[in-house]
Amino acid sequence: MSKELREHIEAITRLTDDEFEYIISHFTVKKLKKHRFLVQADEPVTNDFWVRKGLLIAYYSNDQGKEHIMQFAMEDWWITDYQAYFNQSKATLNVVCLEDTEVLCLSLHNREKICRELHKIEHFFRRKSNAGYIALQKRILTFLDSSAKERYEQFLMQYPSLLQRIPKTLIASYLGVSRETLSRLSS
């Protein structure tokens, strides 16, 4: 069903054909057009999403309607509202498609089931979570220690391919800088 997902998992742990078939049977496929939502604030969060094709953002919209980007996700990345997903609570984030998108969906029930049944999948998700934790610590350090200019330059270095696909306003929101500042930096 998805050799890309198999490659993604096998970057961390090797699988037999049977194991992969069993794992993939716990996912469902979803295709969405640009502008459609995978997660909406105040609604239950059923799934974690692995991106096979497309581009998405998870964002928070505050009471004044100001939006802040929590994360991007493109091919081979995972995205959802993790707080709501793991705690099975209502979403505080929205996840929306910036391009036509195809994702593989994994419910928390199925995630816990395959982690319990297959030790190597528990290992895979532990390793992914550790890597995610480190990436968030790095991002926190940029908020504490870097200027808007430095944050923008780091973003360029880290995600050169995203730059072509994402509007500048969204990058500004991700970096926590004003659109005007970003325009000055990127002109």
Add this chain to the structure above:
Amino acid sequence: MSKELREHIEAITRLTDDEFEYIISHFTVKKLKKHRFLVQADEPVTNDFWVRKGLLIAYYSNDQGKEHIMQFAMEDWWITDYQAYFNQSKATLNVVCLEDTEVLCLSLHNREKICRELHKIEHFFRRKSNAGYIALQKRILTFLDSSAKERYEQFLMQYPSLLQRIPKTLIASYLGVSRETLSRLSS
């Protein structure tokens, strides 16, 4: 050796006496006086530390000598330079004791060994990592969306017991606000 560590693990997964004895045999104990370092920038990071007693901070010191707090840790929390620990690279953070401290140390080699040998320990660490990931996402959202005042109030709500034990300057550094701002808020 440490019934507190057993309780800490068993909040997520139950262990037999034999299992716990085996797990704890992979830890070593370390006692340090106030002001001593567990991790120092530019040195290898051998261990992750579970705090049995005491209080520590992990902080980043930039080229100009300005310091930023990445995390606190008190009893029952884990702390290290995770990027350096998981990647087995040199530390960019320092971890220092704010009080006389006793920690249980787990090397990456031993962590991976007990995770491989005991599926339930891999499960335990995956769950801890997921919870840590969610906590960091919340902190990022406070940088993006909250004022200094709101950040300070959230900190009070989240960690009331830390407030008595930690100097205001360090809280200011953790929140990314100036010491003057914090003094105004907390007076």
